[in-house]
Every structure is written in C-alpha cells, then in structure tokens.
Amino acid sequence: MMADLAARHGQHRLAETSGRQALRYLARALAPAAISPDAWPQVRDGLRNLADFALGRTAEEEDYVALYALGVE
Numbered sequence: 001m002m003a004d005l006a007a008r009h010g011q012h013r014l015a016e017t018s019g020r021q022a023l024r025y026l027a028r029a030l031a032p033a034a035i036s037p038d039a040w041p042q043v044r045d046g047l048r049n050l051a052d053f054a055l056g057r058t059a060e061e062e063d064y065v066a067l068y069a070l071g072v073e
Contacts, residue, residue: 001047003054007061015058022051 003019006012026048031040 001050001054003051007054007057010061012058012062015054019051019055019058023048026051 001018001022003015003022006015006018026044029044031037031043035043
C-alpha cells in the first residue's frame with residue numbers, strides 16, 4: 001500500500017493523502033473478482049488497518065519533528 005511505503009520513507013504528506021484515500025475507497029469498495037465475497041471483509045479490514053497504521057505513524061513522526069524543532073525532548 002502506498003501510504004505504508006511513503007510513511008516508511010518519511011514522505012509524510014504522501015502517506016497521509018494515500019492513507020485517507022485508501023480509507024475512503026475501502027469504505028465503499030466491493031470485493032474484487034480475485035477475492036471471494038466471504039474473504040473480502042478480512043482482506044478489507046487488513047487494508048484498513050494498514051492505512052490507519054500509516055496515518056498513525058505519520059502523525060507520530062510529524063509530532064516528534066515538531067517537538068524537536070521546539071527543543072522539547
């Protein structure tokens with residue numbers, strides 16, 4: 001997932017944008033043809049978790065950078 005990859009590489013804006021787009025898409029997406037309808041909820045939830053984790057990682061790193069810039073350790 002793009003959001004996770006961007007978060008790992010410190011590209012915070014891309015990670016945030018991609019994570020939010022993924023969550024919006026997954027909120028209304030139907031199961032792709034390659035995934036059975038029974039398996040889709042688990043796959044979808046895994047992708048949502050990955051997007052949420054990327055957003056959390058990005059927020060945490062941005063907060064750390066902001067606090068460091070203010071001299072808070």
